[in-house]
Amino acid sequence: MAKNTKVRVLLGTRKGTYIVESDARRRKWKVASYAHDGNDVFHVSADPRHPGTFYAAVNNGFWGPEVQKTVNWGKTWKEVATPLTPARKDRPNPMEQPADAPPKAVLNLWHIEPGHADDPDVVYLGAEPHLLFRTQDQGASWEPIDSINHHPGRENWSPGGGGANLHTILVDPRSPNRVYVGMSSVGTFRSEDAGKNWSPVNRGVETPFQPEKFPEIGQCVHHVAIDAADPDTFYRQDHGGIYVSHNRMDKWTRIGKPLGDDFGFCVASPRARPGRAYFVPLASTSPSGGMPRTTALDGHFQVREWNDETRKWRKLLSPSAFPGHFGVQREGIACDDLDPPGIYVGTTTGHLFLSPDGGRSWRLVPFSFPSIHSVGVSSPDP
Amino acid sequence: MEGEVRVGDGIRSWEAVRSVPSSLPAALKSSTPFGPPSSMLEVHLDSMLRRFGPPVATTAEADTVEHLLDVLETRYPGLRFKIRDETGALRRYVRVFVDGEDVSGTTGVATPLSGARSVDILHSIAGG
Numbered sequence: 001m002a003k004n005t006k007v008r009v010l011l012g013t014r015k016g017t018y019i020v021e022s023d024a025r026r027r028k029w030k031v032a033s034y035a036h037d038g039n040d041v042f043h044v045s046a047d048p049r050h051p052g053t054f055y056a057a058v059n060n061g062f063w064g065p066e067v068q069k070t071v072n073w074g075k076t077w078k079e080v081a082t083p084l085t086p087a088r089k090d091r092p093n094p095m096e097q098p099a100d101a102p103p104k105a106v107l108n109l110w111h112i113e114p115g116h117a118d119d120p121d122v123v124y125l126g127a128e129p130h131l132l133f134r135t136q137d138q139g140a141s142w143e144p145i146d147s148i149n150h151h152p153g154r155e156n157w158s159p160g161g162g163g164a165n166l167h168t169i170l171v172d173p174r175s176p177n178r179v180y181v182g183m184s185s186v187g188t189f190r191s192e193d194a195g196k197n198w199s200p201v202n203r204g205v206e207t208p209f210q211p212e213k214f215p216e217i218g219q220c221v222h223h224v225a226i227d228a229a230d231p232d233t234f235y236r237q238d239h240g241g242i243y244v245s246h247n248r249m250d251k252w253t254r255i256g257k258p259l260g261d262d263f264g265f266c267v268a269s270p271r272a273r274p275g276r277a278y279f280v281p282l283a284s285t286s287p288s289g290g291m292p293r294t295t296a297l298d299g300h301f302q303v304r305e306w307n308d309e310t311r312k313w314r315k316l317l318s319p320s321a322f323p324g325h326f327g328v329q330r331e332g333i334a335c336d337d338l339d340p341p342g343i344y345v346g347t348t349t350g351h352l353f354l355s356p357d358g359g360r361s362w363r364l365v366p367f368s369f370p371s372i373h374s375v376g377v378s379s380p381d382p
Numbered sequence: 383m384e385g386e387v388r389v390g391d392g393i394r395s396w397e398a399v400r401s402v403p404s405s406l407p408a409a410l411k412s413s414t415p416f417g418p419p420s421s422m423l424e425v426h427l428d429s430m431l432r433r434f435g436p437p438v439a440t441t442a443e444a445d446t447v448e449h450l451l452d453v454l455e456t457r458y459p460g461l462r463f464k465i466r467d468e469t470g471a472l473r474r475y476v477r478v479f480v481d482g483e484d485v486s487g488t489t490g491v492a493t494p495l496s497g498a499r500s501v502d503i504l505h506s507i508a509g510g
Contacts, residue, residue, distance in 0.1 A: 061475065062464075062473065062475050062476070063430075063431075063434070063463075063465070063473060064463065064464065064467060064473055079460075082463070084463075105467035105468050105469050105471070106467075106468070
């Protein structure tokens with residue numbers, strides 16, 4: 001197989017999937033292809049174990065969710081099996097499910113995560129309402145993870161503002177058995193046995209929106225990134241602020257307080273820069289009070305860099321660079337694997353910002369996309 | 383596996399749609415299946431659904447709308463999941479018309495087709 005020399009940015013948008021590509025210098029970009037016209041695409045992810053394979057979480061307003069897959073870098077796509085709410089073995093009729101059964105149908109697909117390098121056919125999928133699936137045959141069939149989908153406490157799980165989403169899935173690169181998930185208004189859970197059992201891991205994360213400030217579950221995690229060089233370290237954008245954990249999520253420490261407003265949705269940590277994490281600040285409240293704005297803090301596009309060694313924050317853009325009321329969703333930032341890392345941010349206004357040099361300089365791809373839900377990256381071969 | 387319906391390259395079992403909803407009127411539950419077979423129906427799908435089903439109108443024999451969807455599923459695997467979700471409910475924007483009457487919000491998939499001549503399966507307008 002020819003060596004892949006391209007960087008491809010995979011955009012899931014309000015109206016389809018877009019693939020934007022460049023070479024490793026990342027100066028000139030073009031929209032290479034688009035697919036799934038008119039469909040809400042919540043996430044598009046590259047499977048680095050199978051070059052050229054991407055998965056798309058397509059949510060069609062008319063005929064429901066679909067998993068779409070390409071094996072040729074996005075030239076053609078095909079629907080593969082779609083995960084469905086599992087009927088309990090003892091109650092095959094979903095209309096007769098007991099209270100602890102997963103409710104109703106799969107509403108939306110939120111996140112598709114390739115499994116461990118040692119399990120090249122395994123892919124995880126997070127869905128709404130608070131559902132987890134796994135394929136062991138690259139999407140030809142999906143098995144429900146009952147330990148989440150029938151979790152004894154799930155009758156108390158409630159949706160967040162964006163729904164009851166299982167939107168974060170992380171696999172420890174050292175062990176296929178250690179898997180983490182994040183769910184809106186529920187929090188983060190860890191499994192040490194490949195999904196058979198799960199423990200909530202939210203200690204230290206505050207819930208400012210409910211009476212109990214540090215409950216075991218109920219945190220509204222927005223997204224979490226794993227540090228590729230130190231997989232015990234995680235960076236978390238929560239509804240209640242920005243946190244770091246250095247012990248597999250056993251304990252979280254808030255690092256966002258010096259920022260004042262540390263609200264936002266997305267986070268990414270580049271492979272080439274251990275100990276760094278990037279966040280896009282959004283305004284948690286309107287200046288006049290009332291509803292959360294959830295658009296760019298202080299009226300301009302900004303990316304904040306956290307340095308976990310110096311424990312200091314740095315703003316990467318001048319306030320005058322890109323003024324505007326941009327929104328960025330939970331999957332809205334990603335990094336490539338190059339050094340210096342490319343950082344890519346897609347906005348709800350359809351802008352794709354990128355830095356080809358680890359945040360030193362920023363540019364805007366000269367194409368107006370539909371509102372961007374998610375940003376993923378397929379990196380060139382090393 | 384018996385009772386398994388496959389969509390695309392395979393989905394999980396979906397037996398429940400064959401069950402009789404408890405809310406079905408007693409008269410409709412009097413026999414299984416629901417009375418004598420109907421005559422041949424003309425079935426129309428809107429343009430969006432033709433991607434998954436017949437490209438033009440087709441004909442089928444069925445006793446109820448639910449039965450019709452089962453029949454179409456055997457010909458066009460995956461079509462039913464585009465019309466109903468896995469609990470058996472019609473999807474939000476799907477409308478089923480029997481001889482021109484919208485039954486989606488009334489008798490729904492339990493609607494008997496005995497004596498009916500046509501079924502239209504359409505999507506309501508939604509967008510933005």
